[in-house]
Amino acid sequence: MNEFTEKVIRIISSIPEGKVVSYGQIAALAGNNRAARQVSWILRSSSGKYNLPWHRVVNGKGIISLPEHDGGNLQRELLENEGVEFRLNGAVSREFFWNGST
DNA sequence: GCCATGGCTAGTA
DNA sequence: GCCATGGCTAGTA
Numbered sequence: 001m002n003e004f005t006e007k008v009i010r011i012i013s014s015i016p017e018g019k020v021v022s023y024g025q026i027a028a029l030a031g032n033n034r035a036a037r038q039v040s041w042i043l044r045s046s047s048g049k050y051n052l053p054w055h056r057v058v059n060g061k062g063i064i065s066l067p068e069h070d071g072g073n074l075q076r077e078l079l080e081n082e083g084v085e086f087r088l089n090g091a092v093s094r095e096f097f098w099n100g101s102t
Numbered sequence: 103g104c105c106a107t108g109g110c111t112a113g114t115a
Numbered sequence: 116g117c118c119a120t121g122g123c124t125a126g127t128a
Contacts, residue, residue, distance in 0.1 A: 004122095023107055038122055040106040045124070057106080065106040072106085 004030050008042050011100075015056045018082040019098035022060045029100050040065070055079055056098075062091035 007030035015021055023036040030039075039057070047054040055078040059065045066072040076086065084096045 002122095027107090032121095034108090034120055035122080036107045037105060037120065041122070041124065043106065054106090059106080060108055067106080070106080075106090 004032055004035065004038070005042055005046075007031065008039055009046060009050055009052065012043070012052045012054070012057065013050065015053055015098055017053075018084060018096065020056050020058050020062070020079065020084060020092050020096050021098045021100070022058060022062075023065075024060050025100065026057065058092055062094070062097070064090070 008026055011021075011026050011029050023039040024033065026039045027033055027035040032038075043052065043054050043057060046052060055075040064072050064075050066075055079092070080086070085093050087093060
């Protein structure tokens, strides 16, 4: 596993409950702001292995990218259970975005 | 080739 | 909408 992947996993692991972060934010925090799509791959391949809070990652618009039939519905449910609120357009309210600090 | 993204543009009201 | 990204999940040689 390369350094970027390790950083991404560590960052995702530290997302607080009730907060969300975008793929691009995670990539930037890990040192490569153009690797947003790789973050999605790492989530798919490593979420179970490292018990990652995969549901706290959404796209830059605050919208769930995972298809509804492939876990998207579950993702929204998990977030709502943590107190995250969605607008009518399906986007997470801005106040629920984590800025990367602890 | 694929894709759980993101940034920018164009067209409309 | 469109297309540049970029690492490996695919499939073939």
